[in-house]
Amino acid sequence: MCLAIPGKVVRWIDSDPLLGVAEVEFGGVTRRCLMACVPEASEGDYVVVHAGVAIAIVDAEEAARVLAELASLPEKVEWLERDEEETQ
Amino acid sequence: MKFLDEYRDPVAARRLLAEIRRAARRPWTLMEVCGGQTHSLLRHGIDVELAGVVDLIHGPGCPVCVSPLESIDFARELSLREGVLLASFGDMLRVPGSRGSLLEARAVGGRVKPVYSPMDAVDLARRNPDLQVVFFAVGFETTTPTTALAVRQAKALGLRNFSLLVAHVRVLPAMEALVESADCRVQGFLAAGHVCAVTGCKEYAPFVERYRLPVVVTGFEPVDLLQGILQCVRLLESGRPEVVNCYRRTARDAGNPTAQRLVGEVFEVCDRPWRGLGMIPRGGLKLRPEFQQFDAEVRFCGATVPAIEDHECHSGAVLAGRIKPKACPSFGTSCTPDRPLGAPMVSSEGACAAYYRYAGANHLSG
Ligand code: SF4
Numbered sequence: 001m002c003l004a005i006p007g008k009v010v011r012w013i014d015s016d017p018l019l020g021v022a023e024v025e026f027g028g029v030t031r032r033c034l035m036a037c038v039p040e041a042s043e044g045d046y047v048v049v050h051a052g053v054a055i056a057i058v059d060a061e062e063a064a065r066v067l068a069e070l071a072s073l074p075e076k077v078e079w080l081e082r083d084e085e086e087t088q
Numbered sequence: 089m090k091f092l093d094e095y096r097d098p099v100a101a102r103r104l105l106a107e108i109r110r111a112a113r114r115p116w117t118l119m120e121v122c123g124g125q126t127h128s129l130l131r132h133g134i135d136v137e138l139a140g141v142v143d144l145i146h147g148p149g150c151p152v153c154v155s156p157l158e159s160i161d162f163a164r165e166l167s168l169r170e171g172v173l174l175a176s177f178g179d180m181l182r183v184p185g186s187r188g189s190l191l192e193a194r195a196v197g198g199r200v201k202p203v204y205s206p207m208d209a210v211d212l213a214r215r216n217p218d219l220q221v222v223f224f225a226v227g228f229e230t231t232t233p234t235t236a237l238a239v240r241q242a243k244a245l246g247l248r249n250f251s252l253l254v255a256h257v258r259v260l261p262a263m264e265a266l267v268e269s270a271d272c273r274v275q276g277f278l279a280a281g282h283v284c285a286v287t288g289c290k291e292y293a294p295f296v297e298r299y300r301l302p303v304v305v306t307g308f309e310p311v312d313l314l315q316g317i318l319q320c321v322r323l324l325e326s327g328r329p330e331v332v333n334c335y336r337r338t339a340r341d342a343g344n345p346t347a348q349r350l351v352g353e354v355f356e357v358c359d360r361p362w363r364g365l366g367m368i369p370r371g372g373l374k375l376r377p378e379f380q381q382f383d384a385e386v387r388f389c390g391a392t393v394p395a396i397e398d399h400e401c402h403s404g405a406v407l408a409g410r411i412k413p414k415a416c417p418s419f420g421t422s423c424t425p426d427r428p429l430g431a432p433m434v435s436s437e438g439a440c441a442a443y444y445r446y447a448g449a450n451h452l453s454g
Contacts, residue, residue: 027089052205063337
């Protein structure tokens with residue numbers, strides 16, 4: 001139930017502090033989401049949406065940094081190769 | 089989808105698995121608190137990949153599983169009353185109560201409507217002025233801002249036919265209760281990233297200080313989970329009980345202050361019984377006195393018939409991480425998703441359902 005998925009803010013529709021709504025796109029599908037918890041979100045930002053309510057703005061810089069860290073992990077590891085042989 | 093697919097990359101996952109095996113010089117026992125994480129771990133076979141390296145025990149973070157039996161019974165009873173419509177997240181409908189589930193209530197004439205969001209329940213109230221709409225408000229801190237928003241909207245709209253049956257719970261007090269129990273084996277926690285997106289990571293600092301156990305804030309995709317596990321193993325290996333945030337793209341140290349303010353205006357902390365775990369001090373939220381007109385327990389007289397728990401179901405031990413689902417004698421035999429004895433077999437976040445679905449349980453039982 002804590003399932004929440006990231007979507008892109010396409011267009012603000014209403015910026016009311018309580019009833020604020022924006023169109024948010026999830027992999028091609030657009031839905032209206034409540035924006036009261038992320039009033040500072042801009043069009044083009046990604047927000048994490050839970051039960052129709054955006055609860056956080058995705059920090060794209062942090063995301064890029066983590067992916068870069070991942071890419072720097074060693075690629076070839078002994079057990080990994082062995083594992084792959086076993087499954088072949 | 090962006091910010092999702094990158095974290096399902098099998099190559100990155102393999103690298104992380106290798107790093108974890110390298111980092112762990114002895115086996116460690118970690119608990120992932122959230123049931124969504126349990127399902128992701130099992131679906132991607134991470135528990136099997138790490139067998140003998142990291143034992144993952146599954147926490148109580150399944151809102152549907154821990155919602156009190158009394159509340160389910162009361163919800164069922166309300167749905168059968170004249171002029172009442174009970175709106176609930178769909179997951180809740182099949183959870184067995186003492187006298188049947190909400191779905192069974194619907195079969196005998198109960199008015200039960202699954203909704204995707206509490207806001208849909210507000211909408212139902214607006215469109216059905218002749219009905220009393222009761223929303224069954226379950227969930228952790230991820231969900232409470234959503235419910236708080238619904239209450240504020242209902243108030244702004246002046247709705248007199250909308251109320252909440254509140255069973256909201258707070259995850260940190262439950263973690264404290266688990267650690268306090270004598271037989272707790274947990275050496276480190278993976279904290280639920282979406283709860284922290286709202287509450288912030290900083291609220292774990294006193295917990296870490298007190299119990300000297302590392303807490304790593306972790307996301308839900310396989311790569312997120314493996315990063316969280318790796319970080320936790322590194323903290324354990326170097327003897328550093330700290331809070332580390334591995335879900336920085338979504339969870340900030342301070343969380344979401346706007347959401348916290350919204351929740352604080354509508355709800356206050358209370359003691360609450362968790363199904364399977366018993367009374368958790370400060371383990372729940374209730375409506376503030378200013379919003380009591382939206383409290384279904386005030387509006388309708390509460391249930392008086394005592395709730396009866398099924399004794400064949402070991403959900404308490406499962407939710408506390410004392411046993412894994414397959415150790416329950418009913419698992420896969422008298423308890424299946426089609427005929428569940430307990431909530432963990434029903435919910436999309438329940439550990440028993442995860443094992444049944446992903447761990448080939450149906451073969452074992454046959
Ligand atoms: S397998 Fe079924 S009976 Fe056993 S603990 Fe899980 S839900 Fe309860």
